[in-house]
Amino acid sequence: MGESARALITSVTDRFTEWSPAAEGASAGDGPIGWLGYDDARSRAARRTGESESVVCGGAVLDGVEAVLVTFEFGFLGGSIGEATAARIATAFQRARQRRLPVVSLVATGGSRMQEGMRALTQLHVLAREVAATRAAGLPQIAVLRDPTTGGGWATLGAGADVVLALRGAQVGFAGSRVRPEGDPDAYTAEAHRDTGQVDQLVDPAEVRTTLGRWLRLLTTPAGRAADPPRALGTSTVSPTGWDAVVRARSPQRPRAQRYLDDYFAWREPIRGDRAGGVDDGVECGFGWRDGVTIAYAAQLGTPTRPAGFRTAARLVRTADRLGVPVLTLVDTPGAAADGAAERAGVGPAIAELFEAIASARVPVTSALIGEGGSGGALAFAAPGHLWVAPDSYFSVTSPEAAAAILKRSADEIPVTADELRLRPSDVVQLGIARSVLRH
Missing domain, CATH: 3.90.226.10 (2-enoyl-CoA Hydratase; Chain A, domain 1)
Known part of the structure; x- marks a missing residue:
């Protein structure tokens, strides 16, 4: 008792x-x-x-x-x-x-x-x-x-x-x-x-x-304004080619979300799961303390995001919105999980749920692409008009490998396809998708 x-x-x-x-x-x-x-x-x-x-x-x-x-x-x-x-x-x-x-x-x-x-x-x-x-x-x-x-x-x-x-x-x-x-x-x-x-x-x-x-x-201590984008923690040099940007983003040495969160917050407390029996350990969500106020966060950890990950992030955004807490999202995934289990668990509706949560949020949502930005699974975590990109990242409609396969190109043409997709950080800024490249 x-x-x-x-x-x-x-x-x-x-x-x-x-x-x-x-x-x-x-x-x-x-x-x-x-x-x-x-x-x-x-x-x-x-x-x-x-x-x-x-x-x-x-x-x-x-x-x-x-x-x-x-x-x-x-x-x-x-x-x-x-x-x-x-x-x-x-x-x-x-x-x-x-x-x-x-x-x-x-x-x-x-x-x-x-x-x-x-x-x-x-x-x-x-x-x-x-x-x-x-x-x-x-x-x-x-x-x-x-x-x-x-x-x-x-x-x-x-x-x-x-x-x-x-x-x-x-x-x-x-x-x-x-x-x-x-x-x-x-x-x-x-x-x-x-x-x-x-x-x-x-x-x-x-x-x-x-x-x-x-x-x-x-x-009970929400920040009264939008979250600042984080500072870049990896390389500061510009990728000369699209394929080089992909290689850098996929490097095991490239800083991941945990390092960004540790650098950004004085301390933080996580929430876990989608409240419906699902957990994705490739997504971390919670509330963090920065400069005496609270900012909520939803971060992809570099793995394919599963339905529970999208739903947990949507839960985080909705909770933060209700409490008036601004949100920071960190984007880093090769894409949404595409296996049979993900389909049976409703990956499409889960992505839609997060898109809707961010689109309807009354609090400001700030996003930073810190690594791989693979297709809709990454875009769902990104706030339109409020996205920054790290120098060692890329954002693409799909992976260069998948794009080559869709276009019936050989494996040798994958690097060229990466260039044509205009997926480098500087390209993403020039296309109007991101506001600017993160600085150190």
């Missing part, structure tokens, strides 16, 4: 002020559906935990950032969600919107409260409505999944948050431990949910305070 709600609040906050719940008139006859013994069970839970419900809500300061805190007490009827629980949470979210504060949910729940039947289950609509309204208001939501986080608590406050953190080893899943089918116990772990892109980060209990503080600072 882990530590109590009060102990957890003390460990992660600088200051906490509990909000007295609104009047919670007890339903006659053992709750809303007359469950025999429910009143006694609540009384025992209250004596055992010192709480009157399974959630404690209030205003808090975490690492100097003011927030609204929703903390579950698992010792009170398994942290289950009933009408009074949902009412307290709804009030907390409403106060967050009134005060323009982020919401942090420290979740530990077994799901809906059986003793309230369907009246309890329908409280998930209440929670979903508050999550959606807070999202529409442009306020950040962070969830920390404790052990266990199952049922409706996971499917609303947990999975509905902008950033999902989870304690290592925690049980996480829609199905609780007493009702899930046998056969795959590892699927119901925080680690498995991170592997499948449903959890952004795993944290140890001792890391929760620091990690929450970093995330709150990132999500």
